[in-house]
Amino acid sequence: MRLYELWFLFADKPLRFSLREFGDITGLKCEPEREKVGNGSESIDATPGRMWKELFETEDEDVTVPDVLRMLERPSLPEWKRLPLALIALVDGLLVCGHKLLRVTPAYVEMLEDTRSFLQYPWGREAFVSTLSRLRPPQPSDPSKMDKSLSVMRLRLKQQSTACYGFPLALQLFAFKAIPSLLEKIPEPNKTTSFLQEPEGCDSTNALLNFEDILLVETQTEVQCCCLSYLQNRS
Incomplete structure (x- = not known):
């Protein structure tokens, strides 16, 4: 099993979702990171440091993205805090x-001491690793315990729903x-307006596809599946 690849079948046709496809779809930087940080499977956590204390004026680690958004709504918020808080809301939220x-x-907060470096960080790779962490069996520290990891994955697949971390929207794209x-199965497929143009779209969540539509497409005899890497090489 490769760390940066996920293979699956759709209509008996193999499809690969790898770091390359993730980068092509999202446009995010996916180069190897200079340091390992954050929530991904190859990352480490850090305790609150100087930047955390200056931004949040506390050493309490229990700060959430909704807390950050409420801070950004305050007219009295110091101007220098706005960009770092907005960036951390985008990354962690x-x-x-x-x-x-x-x-x-x-x-991530400590990385905000250097905003330029923060913006240049390969967030695509960090997001991809975090996304795949829920889509494959947990990696055991001891290879002999792989059967237990597979059992965990089987239980996840039997659930009616599951939590997805990272940036699962990339899978839909x-x-x-x-x-x-x-x-062809989603309403208004040619509509390209964004949330900035229609902010009311954030007020509700609508399922673009249902399970029956996906099964219907998969059983079509002439269904086409494209290899993104192949398309990228042709362009």
Whole structure:
């Protein structure tokens, strides 16, 4: 099993979701990181440091993304805090979600001491590793315990729902790109307005696809599945 690849079948056709496809779909930087930080499977956590104490004026680690958003709503918030707080909200709240309560990651906050370096960090790789952590068996420290990891994965697959961390939206974007027939099943497939243009779209959550639609596409005899890496090489 490769660390940066996930293979699966759709309509009996193999599809690969790897770091390369993730980068092509999201446009995020996916180069090897200079240091390992954060919530990904190859990362380490840090305790609150100087930047954390200056931003949040506390050593309490129980700070969440909703807390950060409430801070950004305050007119009295010092101007220098706005960009760092907005960046940490984007990373911990969207790109590398690592907790169901959206807790802020101390290691990421400390990286904000150098905003330029923070922006250049390969968040795509960090997000990808975090995303895959829930889509494959846990990596055991002892190879002889792989059977236990597989049992954990089987239990996850039997659940009606499961928590996805990282940036799972990339999987949906990948599916629409690799399986064009899925686009025919969503309402207004050609609509390209963003949340900035229609902020009311954030007020509710609507399922773009249901399980029956996906099964219907998969059973079509002429369903087309595209290899994204192949398309990228042709362009």
